[in-house]
Amino acid sequence: MLALLDDIMEGNGTEQTLEILDRTARAVQKASLCGLGKTAPNPILSTMRQFRAEYEAHVFQKRCPAGECKALLVPEIDPSKCRGCTLCAKKCPVGAIKGEVKQPHVIDPEVCIKCGVCSQVCKFGAVVGVG
Secondary structure, X not given: OHHHHHHHHOOOOXXXXXXXXXXXXXXXXXXXXXXXXXXXXXXXXXXXXXXXXXXXHHHHHOOOOXXXXXXXXXXXXXXXXXXXXXXXXXXXXXXXXXXXXXXXXXXXXXXXXXXOHHHHHOOOOOEEOOO
């Protein structure tokens, strides 16, 4: 079950992954001989029932509504907050941030490694969607 959850969190889940996760959790619950085994899948079954939309966002839209799954984050710079100070671009270890001085910058998501340095150094809170 953990491997299936990891696949979902890394953006590798499919509709079939959700079905297998549900079936596996129910099978463990029914086939276990002890109380611990019968209750172990409860968190998965409960969250799949109560937060189905979040599971589906991970699988079908490849995004994490809670912003917790690093693999699914989409780094962006809010142009209304960016002052073009260039600090984020200077600190980016892979050169994923481009822009002119005093102009809003942009992050190339194909180059970005989602390290979060840009978010840490931005004094204006303009960087969103990075770990």
